[in-house]
Amino acid sequence: MVEEILTPELVKKLMAFEGKIRGMDLKIDGEFILKKEGKENFEKLKEKLIKIGIPNEYQYDKIKSLDFYPGGLKAISLLAIKQVLGYDDEKIQEIGMIASKSSLIVRIFIKYFLPISDFFFKKGPRIWDKYWTVGKLTPLDLNEKEKSALVRIEGLDLHPVYCTYLKGYFATLTKMVTGGSNVICQETKCSFRGDKVHEFLLKWQH
Amino acid sequence: MATLNEKDNKTALLLEDLAALEGYIHDLFTFSPLPICFVSPLGVILEANPAFEKISKFSINEIVGEPIERVFEKEAVQKLTTDTLEKGIIEGREMTFIPKETESFSAQVFTRARKDEKGKAVGFFLGVFDLTTIKNAEKELKKTQTALLNILEDTEEARRMSEEEKKKTQAIIASFTDGLLVFDQDKTLIMTNPQGEEFLKIRSQDMIGKSFSEFSKLENLKGLIGILGKEMKGIFRKEWAVEENFVLEVSTIPLMLGEEETGTLMVLHDISREKIVERLKTEFVSISAHQLRTPLSAIKWTLRMLLDGDLGEISPEQAEYLEKTYRSNERMISLINSLLNVTRIEEGRFIYKPAWTEMDKLVESMINTLKDEAKRREIELKFEKIGQIPKILVDDEKMKLAVQNLIENAVIYTLSGGKVIVTLKATREELEFSVKDTGLGVPKDQQERVFTKFFRAANAMRLDTEGSGLGLFISKNVIEAHGGKIWFESEENKGSTFYFTLPLKKGLEEFLEKL
Numbered sequence: 001m002v003e004e005i006l007t008p009e010l011v012k013k014l015m016a017f018e019g020k021i022r023g024m025d026l027k028i029d030g031e032f033i034l035k036k037e038g039k040e041n042f043e044k045l046k047e048k049l050i051k052i053g054i055p056n057e058y059q060y061d062k063i064k065s066l067d068f069y070p071g072g073l074k075a076i077s078l079l080a081i082k083q084v085l086g087y088d089d090e091k092i093q094e095i096g097m098i099a100s101k102s103s104l105i106v107r108i109f110i111k112y113f114l115p116i117s118d119f120f121f122k123k124g125p126r127i128w129d130k131y132w133t134v135g136k137l138t139p140l141d142l143n144e145k146e147k148s149a150l151v152r153i154e155g156l157d158l159h160p161v162y163c164t165y166l167k168g169y170f171a172t173l174t175k176m177v178t179g180g181s182n183v184i185c186q187e188t189k190c191s192f193r194g195d196k197v198h199e200f201l202l203k204w205q206h
Numbered sequence: 207m208a209t210l211n212e213k214d215n216k217t218a219l220l221l222e223d224l225a226a227l228e229g230y231i232h233d234l235f236t237f238s239p240l241p242i243c244f245v246s247p248l249g250v251i252l253e254a255n256p257a258f259e260k261i262s263k264f265s266i267n268e269i270v271g272e273p274i275e276r277v278f279e280k281e282a283v284q285k286l287t288t289d290t291l292e293k294g295i296i297e298g299r300e301m302t303f304i305p306k307e308t309e310s311f312s313a314q315v316f317t318r319a320r321k322d323e324k325g326k327a328v329g330f331f332l333g334v335f336d337l338t339t340i341k342n343a344e345k346e347l348k349k350t351q352t353a354l355l356n357i358l359e360d361t362e363e364a365r366r367m368s369e370e371e372k373k374k375t376q377a378i379i380a381s382f383t384d385g386l387l388v389f390d391q392d393k394t395l396i397m398t399n400p401q402g403e404e405f406l407k408i409r410s411q412d413m414i415g416k417s418f419s420e421f422s423k424l425e426n427l428k429g430l431i432g433i434l435g436k437e438m439k440g441i442f443r444k445e446w447a448v449e450e451n452f453v454l455e456v457s458t459i460p461l462m463l464g465e466e467e468t469g470t471l472m473v474l475h476d477i478s479r480e481k482i483v484e485r486l487k488t489e490f491v492s493i494s495a496h497q498l499r500t501p502l503s504a505i506k507w508t509l510r511m512l513l514d515g516d517l518g519e520i521s522p523e524q525a526e527y528l529e530k531t532y533r534s535n536e537r538m539i540s541l542i543n544s545l546l547n548v549t550r551i552e553e554g555r556f557i558y559k560p561a562w563t564e565m566d567k568l569v570e571s572m573i574n575t576l577k578d579e580a581k582r583r584e585i586e587l588k589f590e591k592i593g594q595i596p597k598i599l600v601d602d603e604k605m606k607l608a609v610q611n612l613i614e615n616a617v618i619y620t621l622s623g624g625k626v627i628v629t630l631k632a633t634r635e636e637l638e639f640s641v642k643d644t645g646l647g648v649p650k651d652q653q654e655r656v657f658t659k660f661f662r663a664a665n666a667m668r669l670d671t672e673g674s675g676l677g678l679f680i681s682k683n684v685i686e687a688h689g690g691k692i693w694f695e696s697e698e699n700k701g702s703t704f705y706f707t708l709p710l711k712k713g714l715e716e717f718l719e720k721l
Contacts, residue, residue, distance in 0.1 A: 066225045101270040104228055106252075176271050179248035 004161070006079050011052050014072030017158060019134030021071045023063040028099040029077045030060025033085070041085060048080045065104060068133060075159035082161065089164045096168025105130045106173065116177055117142055120149060132156065140199070147180060147205060150188075153198040157191045163198060170200050180204030241334040244320070247327065249274045249287055261334060263306035274332070277304050278315075290317040291327040303334060312337040385454070385474030391467065393418040393438055405454060405474045406430075430456065438470060445477065453481045484552070492549040495542045502539050509535060537672060544676040547607070548659065551683045558601035558687060565637060565708075566595040568602065569630055572609045576617055584622035587613075592631035598708060600688055608684035611677035612641050612704050618670050620645035620701070636690075636707045647698040656694065657682040665698070681706075 003010050034042040046059060056062060058073055078095070081087050100106055105127055120142045128137035135156030142149045151170065156162075171185040182205045189199035235242065241258035243251050251272055259266050262277050269276065274283050282301050290296050296317040303313035316333040379386050385402035389395055394417045398410045406413070407426050418438045421427040433446050433456055446454045455475040460467045509532040511517050513525060520528065573589050580587035616626040624644040631638050646665045648656055655661045660675040667673075685692040685706045696702035 064221075064225050065228060066221045097271075098267050101267060172271055176246065176250050176252055179246070179250045179273060 004079055004082065006048075006052050006076065006083055008052070010079075011054075011076060014075050014159065015070055017070065017072035017075075019071040019132060019156065020068035021074050021133075022065070022105070022131050023067045023069055024065040024104055025099060025131055026058075026069055026073055026077060027060055027063050027065060028102060029074075029081060029095060031102075032095050032098050033081060037085060045080060045084050048084045049076070052076070052080070071132065071134065071156075071158060074165075075162050078161045078165055079159070092161060092164045093168030093171070096165040096170075097172040099165075100169045100172040100176070106176070116144060119177055124151075128153075147178070147203060149174065149202045151200045151202070152189075153200070154196070156198070160190070160192045163187050163190055163192070166198075167200065170202060174202045174204055178204055178206075180206050241336075243269070243274075243332050244329060245274050245287070245332050246329045247287070247291060249283065251276075252329065258334065261303070261305065261336060263308055268306075278302065279304070286315065286317065286332075287330070290319050290330045294319045294321075294327070298335075300337065303336070312341050384476075387413075387472040387474070388461070389418060389438070389470040389472065391469055393470065396469070402474060405448070405476065434458065438472075440470075445481075446474075451482060452476075452478050454478075488549045488552045491545055492553070495545045495549065499539065499542050499546070502535060502542060505535050506532070506539065541674050541676075544674050544680065547680050548676055551680065558604060560599045561602055562597045563600050563602050563605065564595070565598050565600070565605075565639070566591050566630055568606060569609055569628060569639065572606060572613055573628060575610070576613055580617050580626065583617065583620075585617055585620050586625045587617065588625070588627045590627060590629045592629065595630055595632050595637065596710065598637055598710060600708065601684075604684045605688070608681040608706070609639070611681045612639075612706075615677060616641045616643035616645060616702070616704070618673070619643070619666055624701075632710070634710070636709050638705065638707045640703055640705045642701065642703040644701040647700050647702050648694070648696040649698050653694075653696060657692070 030042065030045070033045055049059060050056075054073070054076065058069060060077075063069060078092055081095070082092065120139045124139055125137045128135065136154050138152040138154070140150040140152050153166070167185040167187060171183045174185070175181065175183045184203045186201045186203075187198060188201045189195035189197055191198060235253075235255045238255055239257055241255065241261040243254040243258045246252050251269055251274055254262075254266055254269050256266075259269070262269055264272075264276070274287070278286070279302055286296060286299060286301065296315065298314045298316060301313055301315050302310050304310040314335040314337055316335070317330045319327040319330045322328050379397070379399045382399055382401060385405040386397075386399045387395055387402050388397040394415065395413050396415075398413060403410050403413075408424060413421075413424070416424075418431075418434075422431045429446055429448060433444050434441060438458060440458050440460065442457050444456050446456050448454055453476075455477045457473045457475070459471045459473065461469040461471055509528055512520060513528050513532060570589060573587060577587060613626070613628060616628075620626055620643045626641065626643045626645075629638075629640045629642070646663070646669060648663050649665060652661075652663050656663070657678050659679045661678070662673055662675040682692050685708070688708055690706055690708040692704070692706040694702055694704040
């Protein structure tokens with residue numbers, strides 16, 4: 001089982017993660033907590049990050065949306081939230097859901113949302129590249145009739161908490177792209193469960 | 207060729223610019239007071255600003271990713287989406303906006319399609335303008351409009367009715383047998399009727415618009431001015447002898463609107479016929495009375511001679527019958543005299559012969575003549591003279607008649623055991639006479655007619671059947687002919703007090719002028 005407690009060793013390990021992430025995907029965590037849990041809890045979260053040695057320039061309010069930052073920060077941020085505010089997986093997914101709703105990148109790519117297949121196969125993978133300097137998103141299958149899709153992520157073994165986050169992210173993105181409802185996202189393969197890749201199965205209704 | 211470092215710097219600068227641009231767009235979007243959202247071609251809300259959050263009552267996180275049908279009616283928004291994607295722009299379409307858990311309202315919706323490089327619509331911006339205030343204002347305006355229209359209708363109806371009423375009134379006025387003249391507040395003639403024109407022998411156009419004071423310039427109206435004065439004082443049933451055998455009775459009535467006087471109505475009533483009849487009647491009474499008085503006088507003297515035994519001795523029984531006959535004859539003569547007095551009054555021949563008279567002595571002498579009668583009826587008759595009574599210029603004979611009538615009435619109509627008190631007093635200006643009794647009194651409903659000719663109160667008739675009903679009429683005429691005033695106070699079954707005053711100075715001069 002992968003460790004979830006932010007020990008100095010885990011922080012060090014995560015900070016050493018190769019690959020960078022776009023600032024906006026880090027800022028959203030702070031914005032979500034500030035809005036949802038209030039300033040006091042947000043400050044507690046910040047204190048925690050400082051306590052575990054996260055440099056000042058990596059604090060939520062110092063992060064620039066379009067700059068790239070150490071990818072491990074994302075896992076540290078989510079784990080700190082879990083630890084400080086007692087968030088469970090469902091709530092971590094909720095952060096992912098809100099992240100896709102408020103993402104500038106998603107808004108920029110909105111023009112590619114039609115037709116769905118275009119977005120899914122041609123433009124969708126590019127969104128990944130806008131977020132991460134490592135890893136690769138591959139659309140494996142889209143069945144509009146059955147209302148299902150399968151996406152693969154490879155080369156990004158950050159932390160299982162990020163997989164949980166991505167489930168929320170992909171679910172909302174699918175909802176926005178398809179106009180569907182009751183979207184369910186399942187991680188059918190996970191490198192932290194012994195698979196080589198991560199695969200996410202998306203199902204929705206109309 | 208740019209080095210790798212230079213490229214990194216450029217990239218960093220571009221990223222900075224992009225971040226600033228994103229911030230600017232975000233601020234602009236957030237600032238906009240107009241609720242805006244961005245909708246995908248599938249009808250999914252992809253972005254919304256705080257104003258949209260406020261109007262929809264959904265938080266941003268709740269509404270983003272939701273179909274636009276969440277806040278609009280399905281069919282209407284589908285048509286809006288189709289039209290927007292086809293036309294590129296929709297400006298001000300009225301739709302029903304459905305906020306979360308609150309009542310829906312009318313809104314004006316603006317859309318603009320967003321297009322890709324090839325010009326293909328990839329979604330659209332949607333702005334919402336809440337029409338609630340405008341709709342409410344519209345409703346209020348409509349209500350006001352309706353109310354105004356109702357008022358206008360009412361006004362028109364009122365105007366029509368008023369016009370109708372005016373026509374009716376004009377028709378009534380025109381067909382009135384009396385002459386009517388309507389003056390406004392400034393005493394300017396504003397309306398007359400054909401009868402008025404005929405009576406005054408002036409066409410209405412020559413009178414209307416003229417003030418009453420200007421009437422004096424019109425020859426035919428001088429007599430009217432003589433009666434009313436230039437200020438048109440209020441009068442009631444004043445006679446105006448326009449010419450021989452043409453007499454008008456003139457009355458002026460203030461026209462009141464609530465408590466405000468808005469003008470004056472002058473009524474001219476032709477009483478020529480009544481005057482002729484009255485004159486003929488008076489002449490008849492006068493002639494009849496004269497004709498009756500001569501034989502009655504002869505009867506009186508014959509009876510006197512018989513009673514005095516000048517024509518031979520008579521038995522006591524015969525004397526008794528003759529005495530009764532004599533008294534009846536005396537009453538007849540008295541009535542005839544009264545009738546003659548009345549006819550003289552009516553013909554204006556009630557000639558006065560003024561002489562300086564001691565009124566106290568005059569009153570006392572009248573009391574003395576009635577003392578025996580009072581005693582016989584067991585009535586206390588008292589005379590109270592208050593202060594010095596100056597001499598006064600009166601027609602002694604007529605004044606005696608007036609005083610006698612008043613005291614005699616008091617004695618006749620007071621039951622035995624009652625009191626009659628005659629009082630005489632004088633101020634610097636006038637002399638006041640009063641006679642107070644504890645008699646029958648005059649019923650309230652008959653008091654108005656007390657001084658009219660031949661009037662007798664019902665209770666008085668029951669007590670004494672012989673009165674002529676002329677005494678008070680004559681008294682009134684005598685007192686008024688002397689410039690005095692006469693009046694009374696009375697309560698049935700409690701008694702009456704009759705008063706008259708005679709002027710000692712000013713009124714006296716008028717009285718003398720009349721002679």
